[in-house]
Amino acid sequence: xxxxxxxPLFLSMQEGKNYTIYCNYSTTxxxxxxxxxxxxxxxxxxxVLLSNGAVKQEGRLMASLxxxxxxxxxxxxxxxxxxxATYFCAVxxxxxxxxxxxxxxxxxxx
Amino acid sequence: DTEVTQTPKHLVMGMTNKKSLKxxxxxxxxxxxxxxxxxxxxxxxxxxxxxxxxxINESVPSRxxxxxxNSSLLNLHLHALQPEDSALYLCASSQILSGTYExxxxxxxxxxxT
Numbered sequence: 494x495x496x497x498x499x500x501p502l503f504l505s506m507q508e509g510k511n512y513t514i515y516c517n518y519s520t521t522x523x524x525x526x527x528x529x530x531x532x533x534x535x536x537x538x539x540x541v542l543l544s545n546g547a548v549k550q551e552g553r554l555m556a557s558l559x560x561x562x563x564x565x566x567x568x569x570x571x572x573x574x575x576x577x578a579t580y581f582c583a584v585x586x587x588x589x590x591x592x593x594x595x596x597x598x599x600x601x602x603x
Numbered sequence: 604d605t606e607v608t609q610t611p612k613h614l615v616m617g618m619t620n621k622k623s624l625k626x627x628x629x630x631x632x633x634x635x636x637x638x639x640x641x642x643x644x645x646x647x648x649x650x651x652x653x654x655x656x657x658x659i660n661e662s663v664p665s666r667x668x669x670x671x672x673n674s675s676l677l678n679l680h681l682h683a684l685q686p687e688d689s690a691l692y693l694c695a696s697s698q699i700l701s702g703t704y705e706x707x708x709x710x711x712x713x714x715x716x717t
Contacts, residue, residue: 524703524704526705526706528708533713534710534711535691535693535708535709535710535711536646536693536695536708537708538705538706538707538708541703541705543703581645583645585704588659589634589699589704590648590651590659591648591706593645593646594645595644595645596643596644596645598643
């Protein structure tokens with residue numbers, strides 16, 4: 494059974510700092526997704542990572558995938574307040590269903 | 604068009620009411636999903652339709668009844684719900700058999716059962 498573990502679950506940081514969110518998963522998969530959710534809102538797709546070594550960047554966010562280590566990272570560079578949200582990683586299992594991490598609540602303080 | 608729409612945005616219903624949630628997409632996706640999300644938790648998969656046929660039912664109580672009238676529409680019929688069913692209900696769609704399988708989510712329906 495595929496399990497997905499995210500850490501940290503909560504992160505409070507200052508604007509301008511860098512930080513990384515980690516997503517580990519327990520069995521083989523080569524499809525991993527990152528989503529953002531603002532309070533009371535729906536899920537917004539950020540990145541789709543489909544192969545080992547994949548790296549995607551959008552603004553101050555960069556995601557990478559290491560399928561051998563079963564690890565994805567979401568790196569935040571020079572954080573700004575607008576990036577405050579909950580970030581979820583999700584891994585596709587052998588039935589093409591998404592298995593979700595618990596989410597990382599990110600608060601960025603001015 | 605990469606939009607999934609859902610109606611209504613908010614719904615308050617009593618435990619004896621019958622109501623329906625609606626979802627629509629025009630991206631040509633042949634998989635559609637219902638998720639339930641409680642506060643501070645990840646989404647929980649409820650149902651999956653592939654090519655308008657129910658392919659996954661994650662042991663959801665019978666008071667939730669899904670329906671897929673055509674490839675663009677997905678309904679969730681609600682009857683005799685319990686207060687613990689209050690949550691954000693999300694619809695999503697994706698391609699299957701090709702592409703990234705990325706799931707696109709609608710804005711959700713915030714359901715309160717009184």
